[in-house]
Amino acid sequence: MGGYGDVQMIDENGLRMDGRKPGDVRPITIETGVVPVADGSCRMVWGTNEAIVAVYGPMEAHPRKIQKQDRAVIDVAYNMAPFSTTDRIRPGFNRRSREISKVTQDALESVVLLELYPRSKIRVSIEIISAEAGTRCVGLTAASVALADAGIPMTDLVVSVASGKVNDVVVCDLNKEEDNYGEADLPMGILPNTGELVFLQMDGDLSPEEFKQAWDYNVEAALQVHKLMVEALKGGAKQ
Amino acid sequence: MSAPTVPNLLRDHLSDLAMNDARLDGRGQYEGREINLETGILPRAEGSARVTMGNTIVLAGVKFQLMTPYPDRPNQGGLMCSCEVRPIAGRHWEAGPPSPESIELGRVVDRGIRESGCIDVDDLCIIPGEKAWQVILDLHAISDDGNLFDAFALAGIAALRSAIIPAEKFEVGEDSPLKVSKKPIMCSYHKVGGRFVYDASYKEELGGDERIHITLGDDDHVHSLQKGLKGIFTADEFASIMEHAKKRCAELRELMD
Numbered sequence: 001m002g003g004y005g006d007v008q009m010i011d012e013n014g015l016r017m018d019g020r021k022p023g024d025v026r027p028i029t030i031e032t033g034v035v036p037v038a039d040g041s042c043r044m045v046w047g048t049n050e051a052i053v054a055v056y057g058p059m060e061a062h063p064r065k066i067q068k069q070d071r072a073v074i075d076v077a078y079n080m081a082p083f084s085t086t087d088r089i090r091p092g093f094n095r096r097s098r099e100i101s102k103v104t105q106d107a108l109e110s111v112v113l114l115e116l117y118p119r120s121k122i123r124v125s126i127e128i129i130s131a132e133a134g135t136r137c138v139g140l141t142a143a144s145v146a147l148a149d150a151g152i153p154m155t156d157l158v159v160s161v162a163s164g165k166v167n168d169v170v171v172c173d174l175n176k177e178e179d180n181y182g183e184a185d186l187p188m189g190i191l192p193n194t195g196e197l198v199f200l201q202m203d204g205d206l207s208p209e210e211f212k213q214a215w216d217y218n219v220e221a222a223l224q225v226h227k228l229m230v231e232a233l234k235g236g237a238k239q
Numbered sequence: 240m241s242a243p244t245v246p247n248l249l250r251d252h253l254s255d256l257a258m259n260d261a262r263l264d265g266r267g268q269y270e271g272r273e274i275n276l277e278t279g280i281l282p283r284a285e286g287s288a289r290v291t292m293g294n295t296i297v298l299a300g301v302k303f304q305l306m307t308p309y310p311d312r313p314n315q316g317g318l319m320c321s322c323e324v325r326p327i328a329g330r331h332w333e334a335g336p337p338s339p340e341s342i343e344l345g346r347v348v349d350r351g352i353r354e355s356g357c358i359d360v361d362d363l364c365i366i367p368g369e370k371a372w373q374v375i376l377d378l379h380a381i382s383d384d385g386n387l388f389d390a391f392a393l394a395g396i397a398a399l400r401s402a403i404i405p406a407e408k409f410e411v412g413e414d415s416p417l418k419v420s421k422k423p424i425m426c427s428y429h430k431v432g433g434r435f436v437y438d439a440s441y442k443e444e445l446g447g448d449e450r451i452h453i454t455l456g457d458d459d460h461v462h463s464l465q466k467g468l469k470g471i472f473t474a475d476e477f478a479s480i481m482e483h484a485k486k487r488c489a490e491l492r493e494l495m496d
Contacts, residue, residue: 034381035296035327035328035381035382036294036296036382036384037294037328037329037330037382037383037384037441038327038329038382048282048283050282052327052381053327054326054327054328054382056326056330059330077325077326077327077334079325081298081300081377081379082300082302082321082323082375082377082379083281083283083284083287083300083301083302083377083379084281084283085283086283087302088302088304088375088377091321091323091377092336123326123330125325125326125327126327127325127327127379127381129281129298129379130281130282130283131283
């Protein structure tokens with residue numbers, strides 16, 4: 001949330017720098033089965049974001065102290081590849097990645113039927129290959145597709161979208177400039193079949209009206225993205 | 240990497256196959272898997288490549304940074320090669336600090352590229368003693384079905400060859416392609432069922448013994464060698480894989496053009 005309106009990102013016709021209307025989502029492509037050695041996988045290109053997610057398991061949970069006697073644990077590792085951003089990221093421990101891994105894990109544990117696999121572990125590896133803005137959303141959404149591709153029972157897919165505010169206009173699915181110079185960011189993880197939420201973060205400044213608009217944009221966008229996810233899963237179904 | 244248990248059944252099976260000059264997936268002793276090489280696939284990297292060898296998939300990305308030359312080499316830039324095999328690549332790879340296996344991988348690939356002299360570090364100097372380019376090659380495994388070494392080496396040199404120096408972004412002149420004068424290629428051989436095979440799959444690596452990596456440059460000059468894992472080999476065995484490596488490296492060099 002850098003500048004405050006010092007960069008003009010909405011033109012006189014109400015269009016954004018990349019030509020989108022405020023409620024539009026960037027172009028998305030989804031592919032499954034992209035990591036041949038994994039039990040399930042997904043590649044998601046969202047704008048110029050690209051995430052590859054692999055799912056392994058359910059498998060033995062070790063070290064043993066992480067085991068839960070009555071259910072499975074999900075082990076999420078979110079990581080940005082060193083070449084995924086304009087300035088290279090040094091590999092290794094990073095507080096941001098740890099936090100995103102944790103909230104993604106919390107979101108996925110809310111939909112996976114964990115009690116079916118006591119004492120086991122499901123490993124979800126999210127690699128951001130190219131980052132634009134909203135990589136946590138792409139990672140979480142792609143992870144739910146990869147889990148479905150692995151045949152892991154879930155109550156619903158998770159669709160994650162972020163809306164925010166630039167130049168006092170509420171916009172859906174922030175791109176890089178909007179994320180850098182915008183005034184707010186509201187990422188949500190939505191269950192498209194029930195409208196329930198499993199993931200929510202926010203930073204910046206939104207009035208109650210703006211907040212409502214951002215929320216509605218996210219819900220609307222989630223339904224659109226959900227269609228693409230279902231298509232990808234049906235098309236990519238393993239024989 | 241946690242040490243996976245190697246079923247004796249697998250070892251016996253591989254020995255039986257070797258006796259009949261056969262391999263698990265029906266390939267010949269020195270037959271490689273189909274290779275697919277694409278460059279310019281990563282929008283945020285200055286150079287990039289994706290290599291697919293059967294079910295093994297790797298990415299390579301090149302980034303540039305400005306550095307102060309080392310005091311004893313004021314006219315030189317730097318080349319750094321870093322390799323990460325994260326848990327995405329297979330169930331046998333685990334999170335945490337780099338394992339000895341992935342460090343060996345990065346270093347062997349690095350030596351092949353560095354020692355071939357394909358990148359002239361003197362050429363990377365901008366202002367002697369003050370400013371020079373550091374070229375960083377990051378190797379990232381997506382799917383490990385064996386022989387990450389060769390896949391990384393091929394992706395690495397292909398990514399370097401596609402790289403553009405982002406001088407405009409750093410305000411030190413005009414963008415220009417990175418000069419890469421040679422094409423070092425690595426060929427890896429694993430002892431499986433008592434004989435060396437080329438381009439081993441993960442199962443062959445699992446049930447095999449020692450491995451040998453050979454990097455050859457243009458004109459078949461040898462640039463790096465590495466023997467890994469427990470095992471003994473003879474001079475004759477080495478001579479015959481070297482013979483094959485020469486032929487194979489020439490083929491792969493053509494693939495890159």
